[in-house]
Amino acid sequence: QSVLTQPPSASGTPGQRVTISCSGSSSNIGSNPVNWYQQLPGTAPKLLIYSNNQRPSGVPDRFSGSKSGTSASLAISGLQSEDEADYYCATWDDGLTFGGGTKLTVL
Amino acid sequence: EVQLVESGGDLVQPGGSLRLSCAASGFTFSSFDIHWVRQVTGKGLEWVSTIRTAGDTYYADSVKGRFTISRENAKNSLYLQMDSLRAEDTAVYYCARDGMVGSRPLDYWGQGTLVTVSS
Numbered sequence: 001q002s003v004l005t006q007p008p009s010a011s012g013t014p015g016q017r018v019t020i021s022c023s024g025s026s027s028n029i030g031s032n033p034v035n036w037y038q039q040l041p042g043t044a045p046k047l048l049i050y051s052n053n054q055r056p057s058g059v060p061d062r063f064s065g066s067k068s069g070t071s072a073s074l075a076i077s078g079l080q081s082e083d084e085a086d087y088y089c090a091t092w093d094d095g096l097t098f099g100g101g102t103k104l105t106v107l
Numbered sequence: 108e109v110q111l112v113e114s115g116g117d118l119v120q121p122g123g124s125l126r127l128s129c130a131a132s133g134f135t136f137s138s139f140d141i142h143w144v145r146q147v148t149g150k151g152l153e154w155v156s157t158i159r160t161a162g163d164t165y166y167a168d169s170v171k172g173r174f175t176i177s178r179e180n181a182k183n184s185l186y187l188q189m190d191s192l193r194a195e196d197t198a199v200y201y202c203a204r205d206g207m208v209g210s211r212p213l214d215y216w217g218q219g220t221l222v223t224v225s226s
Contacts, residue, residue: 034210
C-alpha cells in the first residue's frame with residue numbers, strides 16, 4: 001500500500017487532455033515538492049516533472065504538473081500514442097516515497 | 108552524456124548475499140547523491156537506499172540491517188551489498204542520480220539489474 005495514492009489506470013483518445021492525481025498527506029506532499037516519472041514499457045523510469053511543475057530539458061510542454069495542499073496532478077494535453085506508459089508521483093517523507101503508479105492507455 | 112550502468116544481478120538462494128554495482132560516467136560522481144530504487148515485475152517503484160555526497164546513508168525499513176550502500180568516488184562507482192536475502196527482494200534494481208535541486212528529483216536512471224531470490 002503506497003503512502004501516495006494514484007488511480008491505477010487512466011485512458012484517453014489521441015488529442016485529448018488527461019489528468020492523473022496523486023494524493024498524500026501533510027507529512028509528504030503537504031511539506032515537500034512533487035516529482036513525476038514516466039516509465040515506458042520495458043524501460044527504466046524517466047524524470048518528467050520536478051519541483052511540482054518544472055519540466056526537464058527535452059520534455060514536451062504537453063506535460064504539466066501542479067500541486068495544491070496535500071495533492072498533486074499531472075496533466076497531459078494533446079495525448080499521443082507514445083504517451084502510453086506508467087506514471088509515478090514521488091516526494092520525500094522519511095525517505096523517498098512513490099505513488100503506486102497509473103497505467104495510461106491511449107485508446 | 109550521463110550514464111549509469113548497473114551490474115551484479117543474479118539468481119540467489121534465500122538467505123544468500125549479492126553485491127550490486129553501478130558504474131557512473133559523464134558527470135562528477137562525487138558531487139551527487141545517488142539512490143537505489145527497485146521494482147518487482149509488474150509492480151510499482153520502491154525506494155531502497157540513498158548515499159549522500161558526504162557518505163551519509165539512508166535505508167527503507169524493508170531493507171534496513173540487511174542491505175549496505177556504499178560508494179567509491181575514485182572509481183565512479185556505487186554499490187549495494189545485499190545480505191540475508193528474501194524472496195520479496197526479487198526485483199529489478201535501478202541506480203539513479205539525484206538532481207540536487209530542491210525537490211531532489213532522480214534525473215538519470217540506469218537500465219536496471221535483475222535480482223531473483225529463489226531456491
